[in-house]
Amino acid sequence: MSVLVVIEHDRGALSAASLEALAAARSIDAEVHALTLGIAADGLAAEVGAHGAAVVHQVHHDVLSDFGPEAWGECVAQAVRALAPSAVLACGTERGNEVMAQAAARLDLPFVANCNEITVGEVWNIVRVRWGGSLLEQCTLDATTKLVSVTHHQFEAAEAPATGAAQSLSLELTSSLARTVVSDRVERAAGVTLATAPLVVGGGRGVGSAEAFAPLEELAGLLGGVVGCSRAVTNNGWRNHTDQVGQTGTRIAPDLYMACGISGAIQHWVGAMASKKILAINLDTEANMVTKADYAVIGDLHKVIPAITAEIQRRKSA
Amino acid sequence: MKVLVCVKRVPAPGAKINIAADGQAVDTAYLAFTTSPHEECAVEAAVQLVEQHGGESTVLTLGPAEADEQLRYAASIGVNKAVLLPIDVADWDPQRTAAAITGAIRDLESAGGAFDLILFGNESADSGNFQVGVRVSHALDRPMVNGIKGIELQGDSVRAKRESEAGIEVYSVPTPCVLGVKEGINLPRYPTLKGRLASKKVEVGQVVPQGEAGGQQMVMLLQAAEQVSQTIMLGTGPEAAPAVVDLLEELGLLK
Ligand SMILES: Cc1cc2nc3c(=O)[nH]c(=O)nc-3n(C[C@H](O)[C@H](O)[C@H](O)COP(=O)(O)OP(=O)(O)OC[C@H]3O[C@@H](n4cnc5c(N)ncnc54)[C@H](O)[C@@H]3O)c2cc1C
Numbered sequence A: 001m002s003v004l005v006v007i008e009h010d011r012g013a014l015s016a017a018s019l020e021a022l023a024a025a026r027s028i029d030a031e032v033h034a035l036t037l038g039i040a041a042d043g044l045a046a047e048v049g050a051h052g053a054a055v056v057h058q059v060h061h062d063v064l065s066d067f068g069p070e071a072w073g074e075c076v077a078q079a080v081r082a083l084a085p086s087a088v089l090a091c092g093t094e095r096g097n098e099v100m101a102q103a104a105a106r107l108d109l110p111f112v113a114n115c116n117e118i119t120v121g122e123v124w125n126i127v128r129v130r131w132g133g134s135l136l137e138q139c140t141l142d143a144t145t146k147l148v149s150v151t152h153h154q155f156e157a158a159e160a161p162a163t164g165a166a167q168s169l170s171l172e173l174t175s176s177l178a179r180t181v182v183s184d185r186v187e188r189a190a191g192v193t194l195a196t197a198p199l200v201v202g203g204g205r206g207v208g209s210a211e212a213f214a215p216l217e218e219l220a221g222l223l224g225g226v227v228g229c230s231r232a233v234t235n236n237g238w239r240n241h242t243d244q245v246g247q248t249g250t251r252i253a254p255d256l257y258m259a260c261g262i263s264g265a266i267q268h269w270v271g272a273m274a275s276k277k278i279l280a281i282n283l284d285t286e287a288n289m290v291t292k293a294d295y296a297v298i299g300d301l302h303k304v305i306p307a308i309t310a311e312i313q314r315r316k317s318a
Numbered sequence B: 001m002k003v004l005v006c007v008k009r010v011p012a013p014g015a016k017i018n019i020a021a022d023g024q025a026v027d028t029a030y031l032a033f034t035t036s037p038h039e040e041c042a043v044e045a046a047v048q049l050v051e052q053h054g055g056e057s058t059v060l061t062l063g064p065a066e067a068d069e070q071l072r073y074a075a076s077i078g079v080n081k082a083v084l085l086p087i088d089v090a091d092w093d094p095q096r097t098a099a100a101i102t103g104a105i106r107d108l109e110s111a112g113g114a115f116d117l118i119l120f121g122n123e124s125a126d127s128g129n130f131q132v133g134v135r136v137s138h139a140l141d142r143p144m145v146n147g148i149k150g151i152e153l154q155g156d157s158v159r160a161k162r163e164s165e166a167g168i169e170v171y172s173v174p175t176p177c178v179l180g181v182k183e184g185i186n187l188p189r190y191p192t193l194k195g196r197l198a199s200k201k202v203e204v205g206q207v208v209p210q211g212e213a214g215g216q217q218m219v220m221l222l223q224a225a226e227q228v229s230q231t232i233m234l235g236t237g238p239e240a241a242p243a244v245v246d247l248l249e250e251l252g253l254l255k
């Protein structure tokens, strides 16, 4: 038995999520191989080897100059035919799941996305994520080659030195695959983002309007944090969707999440639950956000937030 | 242009998702139903594209007879046609779902002409299999990109935008093609009274779904481990501010 891990990278920059996939692969089988796509990824063999890959299969082709879901999926499908691994594993990132789905479609095999627990056997028993993590599903996977992705952040990356022997894998790729390769990019300016900020001040329907976010902005700015929001807020057009926390927004993991005027619906909660501490500010003592938070202030956010800002300024000037 | 959107009826849970006694489904006794926000945005995108470029939009779902509600909701904001693939359970596995949708699209296209664009959600809200759209696109031999937050029609291709950690990726995909849409691409409109009334009259076509069971089979649903915390009350109203700032200090957030 052997497991082939699809290594995710962006123009040669390794995605840390792939190291999680390597760790997951080691937990199900000792013989781990890796697949890197494009010449830019050749330099990754050493690090991939250090995380447990005995062999790193490298594919080179013009169509792999940048990410392309169809080209990548076709490579994985052909690698399965050429190498006949028992299983293929990727991390359940946006690209990871997309590439695995493309490969599965091409191989006409099942693909189980976002697995938390895998018990191998003739048929695999799997526990996977549903509802963005609010619920789990126990399922079986019956296939000649098992295609799965593991939930991001579920397995911990760890070094496990292996040979990491680079081997060139030659595949037949048609230039028509270029139709879905990234054709242009707009780089983002560096800075704190919702996903990486140490503090997030979140506002919900209770904030009441776009303008009423100014005090939340001020407080976040004072603490080097950013403002987040609930879907009720984006739905009302008060803030851009890039600020939305939750199942269909961003998953945050700050040191502190201050959830102001947010009821704590399960779809919001799954995006916020990785926060180290949560402080809820809400009028309602029974709100789900309040009962689930580590700390709470009961009151009108329009009065509480300015008071917090004033207290911070008072202490800073003292 | 002709645009097709595929949506799925899912329960709209509130603070917690309860599982039915047999472990086979979400307990929906007291729940309303909805479509995923991603798919609501895909419906809005379809309506906008037809408003801008002319043509016609169609919404399709595979689900129980009650999914008629989600089809009519799409019609109420401006989708022209609706198709139901009725099944007598809440859900089919992703391979089977994709096969049925592919078959239905072939039927619809041979009767009424090809769709220039087929839209899916990035992932379904409940099962989140991240694959139905990809499988359908491959079966139809059409290009597909998922995670799309911007669609611009440019002659014989679509300029599609996707956010990544590094920034925005742009794809130039030749039509006919398939795109998986993410929430944030637009702000879905609310139905007008006129739209609601019109949607009641829309004829919902039916296609008998066909597909073999796939290799992924659900055994049962399980509750995720719940984080329990004793909430520490820091106070009431603005008087709680000093306690909050003490906490910020304790957490090292006050610099
Ligand atoms: C498939 C699906 C995916 C979804 N994805 C997301 C997602 O990614 N993110 C998300 O957020 N939601 C998501 N939702 C929507 C979610 O179910 C809720 O509707 C939404 O989170 C509610 O937002 P809210 O808490 O701001 O509003 P409400 O639920 O209306 O809560 C408002 C809260 O503000 C409090 N309040 C009011 N006034 C004040 C005041 N002056 N001071 C203090 N407190 C006050 C109230 O007590 C209440 O608790 C999704 C739903 C579905 C079905």
Ligand SMILES: Nc1ncnc2c1ncn2[C@@H]1O[C@H](COP(=O)(O)O)[C@@H](O)[C@H]1O
Pocket (backbone or CB within 6 Å): B006, B007, B008, B009, B036, B038, B039, B060, B061, B062, B063, B094, B097, B119, B120, B121, B122, B123, B124, B125, B127, B128, B129, B130, B131, B132, B133
């Ligand atoms: N039963 C269904 N009926 C119609 N469309 C569906 C169905 N299931 C999934 N889809 C579409 O496929 C997308 C991806 O679903 P999934 O592979 O389950 O994550 C969804 O966002 C929908 O657009």
